[in-house]
Amino acid sequence: MKSPARTLLCLTLFAVAASLHAATPSQQIDTLLAKDWQQHKLTANPPATDETLVRRLYLDIIGRIPTLQETQSFLTRTDKDKRARLIDQLLASEGYNQRMFHFWADLLRVQTRSNGGQGDMTSKPYLEHIKQRIRENMPYDAFVKELLTAQGKVWNNPAIGYYMRDIGMPLDNLANTTRVFLGTRIECAQCHNHPFDKWTQMQFYQMAAFTYPLETNFTGISQQKGAIDLMVQARKKPEMEAATRNMGRVFENLGDFVRYSKVQALPTRLLKLPHDYQYNDAKPKDVISPVTMLGKSVKCEPAGETTKAFAEWMTSPENPRFTLVIANRLWKKVFGAGLIEPVDEILDSTVPSNPALMKHLEQLMRDCHYDVKAFQRALFNTQAYQNEATRTELYAGEVCHFTGPLLRRMSAEQIYDSFVTLIQPTPDLPRRQGIDSEMAQKIVYRGKLSDALDLLTSQEIFDGAAKASEGYERIAARSKVLRDQYTAAQKAKDKPLIEKLNLEIRSLEFVARTGIHDYVVVPAVARLYTQKTGKPAPPPIPVKQPTLEELKKAGQNRAYIDVPGYDIDQAIPHEEKAAEQARESLYRTEIKRLHITDADAYLTSRRAQARDWPRAADLESPAPRGHYLREFGQSDRDLIDNANSDASMPQALVLMNSELFESILKPHTQLRLNLAAAKYPDDQLTTVYQTLLSRAPTPAEKAAWTQASQSGLNIEDLIFALINTQQFIFVK
Numbered sequence: 193m194k195s196p197a198r199t200l201l202c203l204t205l206f207a208v209a210a211s212l213h214a215a216t217p218s219q220q221i222d223t224l225l226a227k228d229w230q231q232h233k234l235t236a237n238p239p240a241t242d243e244t245l246v247r248r249l250y251l252d253i254i255g256r257i258p259t260l261q262e263t264q265s266f267l268t269r270t271d272k273d274k275r276a277r278l279i280d281q282l283l284a285s286e287g288y289n290q291r292m293f294h295f296w297a298d299l300l301r302v303q304t305r306s307n308g309g310q311g312d313m314t315s316k317p318y319l320e321h322i323k324q325r326i327r328e329n330m331p332y333d334a335f336v337k338e339l340l341t342a343q344g345k346v347w348n349n350p351a352i353g354y355y356m357r358d359i360g361m362p363l364d365n366l367a368n369t370t371r372v373f374l375g376t377r378i379e380c381a382q383c384h385n386h387p388f389d390k391w392t393q394m395q396f397y398q399m400a401a402f403t404y405p406l407e408t409n410f411t412g413i414s415q416q417k418g419a420i421d422l423m424v425q426a427r428k429k430p431e432m433e434a435a436t437r438n439m440g441r442v443f444e445n446l447g448d449f450v451r452y453s454k455v456q457a458l459p460t461r462l463l464k465l466p467h468d469y470q471y472n473d474a475k476p477k478d479v480i481s482p483v484t485m486l487g488k489s490v491k492c493e494p495a496g497e498t499t500k501a502f503a504e505w506m507t508s509p510e511n512p513r514f515t516l517v518i519a520n521r522l523w524k525k526v527f528g529a530g531l532i533e534p535v536d537e538i539l540d541s542t543v544p545s546n547p548a549l550m551k552h553l554e555q556l557m558r559d560c561h562y563d564v565k566a567f568q569r570a571l572f573n574t575q576a577y578q579n580e581a582t583r584t585e586l587y588a589g590e591v592c593h594f595t596g597p598l599l600r601r602m603s604a605e606q607i608y609d610s611f612v613t614l615i616q617p618t619p620d621l622p623r624r625q626g627i628d629s630e631m632a633q634k635i636v637y638r639g640k641l642s643d644a645l646d647l648l649t650s651q652e653i654f655d656g657a658a659k660a661s662e663g664y665e666r667i668a669a670r671s672k673v674l675r676d677q678y679t680a681a682q683k684a685k686d687k688p689l690i691e692k693l694n695l696e697i698r699s700l701e702f703v704a705r706t707g708i709h710d711y712v713v714v715p716a717v718a719r720l721y722t723q724k725t726g727k728p729a730p731p732p733i734p735v736k737q738p739t740l741e742e743l744k745k746a747g748q749n750r751a752y753i754d755v756p757g758y759d760i761d762q763a764i765p766h767e768e769k770a771a772e773q774a775r776e777s778l779y780r781t782e783i784k785r786l787h788i789t790d791a792d793a794y795l796t797s798r799r800a801q802a803r804d805w806p807r808a809a810d811l812e813s814p815a816p817r818g819h820y821l822r823e824f825g826q827s828d829r830d831l832i833d834n835a836n837s838d839a840s841m842p843q844a845l846v847l848m849n850s851e852l853f854e855s856i857l858k859p860h861t862q863l864r865l866n867l868a869a870a871k872y873p874d875d876q877l878t879t880v881y882q883t884l885l886s887r888a889p890t891p892a893e894k895a896a897w898t899q900a901s902q903s904g905l906n907i908e909d910l911i912f913a914l915i916n917t918q919q920f921i922f923v924k
Contacts, residue, residue, distance in 0.1 A: 254287025318353020412450030418650025528598030
């Protein structure tokens with residue numbers, strides 16, 4: 193016979209289960225949180241006001257504060273579901289895509305110029321590919337699978353940037369993969385058994401064996417190895433000494449055309465244990481087969497399909513950590529802390545702060561079919577999220593029960609984009625999405641050369657390189673003199689002479705490299721033309737000696753022969769022009785809405801703002817050193833999740849002493865225009881508070897300002913004070 197206590201418990205659990213079944217996803221989360229609060233004798237934070245919530249939603253969903261117009265539009269609405277409608281509106285905006293880009297850029301270490309410039313040809317297309325997948329709201333599991341199985345040339349598959357980010361470092365790539373997608377740190381096991389977790393060095397190598405066959409150091413020319421073998425044989429013949437002396441430079445220059453632009457699986461590339469392997473389950477230098485570290489084991493047949501098997505295992509709903517990790521990361525993104533902390537150091541012994549809620553969130557992610565936007569919509573619509581923020585600081589190891597989101601400082605991107613909002617009357621301007629015309633031209637050019645060179649045999653590459661090397665032989669003596677002079681000029685720090693000699697060397701080598709084009713590349717492109725058209729190739733386009741300005745650039749593209757199918761997509765320049773026209777139309781709409789009298793001056797200002805103050809996601813990733821974003825703590829994106837939102841002296845100095853303050857008060861900024869529209873001092877005071885903090889001043893703040901203004905302070909002094917307060921810098 194059941195006791196009354198057990199009966200009551202069963203009825204309670206049944207009631208909770210029934211309510212979860214009938215409620216919306218947001219209500220289900222609130223129910224589980226409420227149960228946890230009851231168990232720990234906690235009460236929910238009071239509901240946040242509309243003024244607090246509108247600012248929080250804009251910052252958390254699209255990464256910036258709302259404009260005055262956006263704030264007032266929300267506050268004056270009377271519909272009961274206006275919060276849910278605003279959430280849907282923001283989730284559907286380009287601002288959401290930009291905010292999510294920063295989330296992924298920090299995790300995936302996305303850089304515009306990765307690996308010291310080696311990955312330039314891959315990194316920008318990869319960056320834009322990630323942005324496009326975010327816009328498409330590609331399911332998370334499909335997104336990860338695409339990255340882990342990416343192979344081919346970058347112009348066909350920009351997702352190869354995932355592997356090119358760790359070019360030549362497959363073991364580091366595996367460690368990064370498990371940390372990002374499984375929340376598990378196994379890098380220590382690369383050198384020895386993990387000292388604080390169960391992972392062994394053998395398990396690390398077994399995991400790495402899945403992706404180790406992928407070659408990222410590929411020179412870009414399929415038959416170059418065979419040509420090099422022919423060169424080695426030729427050098428044994430005295431009569432070939434002169435022809436092969438400079439052939440290594442020819443091969444190096446050939447590789448420069450298409451180097452680091454391809455990822456390919458090499459079944460012959462086998463992973464071996466290190467020479468100093470010290471455990472008794474294998475011998476040093478033993479070949480290792482792929483084996484999964486947790487969950488179900490997988491088969492990798494036929495050979496070469498290891499990455500596919502790895503991706504299927506990684507993204508499976510049955511993988512014990514894949515769904516858990518992304519659900520926990522997104523919870524932290526919305527609420528300020530994970531149910532599991534740290535989010536990327538999960539052990540078998542790890543217990544979430546709310547196990548029932550964590551399990552529910554995992555199931556919600558599966559039920560959403562890994563729709564990250566739908567998952568976040570459920571979190572933003574919870575009453576817990578829409579409560580006042582918890583202001584108590586959460587210390588390491590302390591359990592958080594989420595009676596409301598945590599009070600937290602803005603990220604670097606949120607701070608910067610909020611200043612962009614204070615400057616631009618419409619901060620989210622129409623811009624073409626994707627790579628620009630210049631980058632598209634480079635990709636088309638490299639793609640044509642790569643496909644053309646792939647048509648040559650090893651012997652043809654060798655024969656052409658032998659003729660091309662004669663050009664280097666002819667300039668060898670003069671080149672040595674110039675390089676010696678260049679070295680001496682560097683020691684003397686003679687900058688004018690350094691630049692002069694640099695141009696002379698470049699000009700001389702341009703002439704020498706012409707042989708590479710004439711004897712290797714042009715025949716290859718001609719063959720590509722014939723393959724594409726079935727017709728004999730036309731004469732190559734004559735070579736023009738580059739100007740001094742062109743010589744100063746890293747490299748020059750030659751036209752060679754126009755091949756059908758290797759032209760820049762004309763939609764790109766058309767879309768760029770359309771985006772420019774859309775911005776101009778928007779400016780003219782602003783002129784009417786804001787009753788601007790000097791339209792020409794306004795248009796000039798707005799064009800300058802669009803050029804000088806784009807959103808953070810439209811800048812390089814990361815921003816250059818010294819940029820406001822870096823001073824505010826933006827990640828260098830060398831390490832995973834390496835951003836810093838702590839207070840710092842450089843940040844304080846930038847806010848107080850840089851030109852940033854002057855920039856928000858220039859003519860035609862949003863802040864200045866808002867002030868101009870306020871007729872009376874009290875209106876100006878309210879305008880400043882609503883523009884910066886999305887709320888009206890309190891009676892105490894009004895009284896303090898009255899006293900301050902009587903002592904000689906003006907409205908600009910108030911603005912300066914407010915942007916240096918915690919109220920502005922924090923997400924409340």
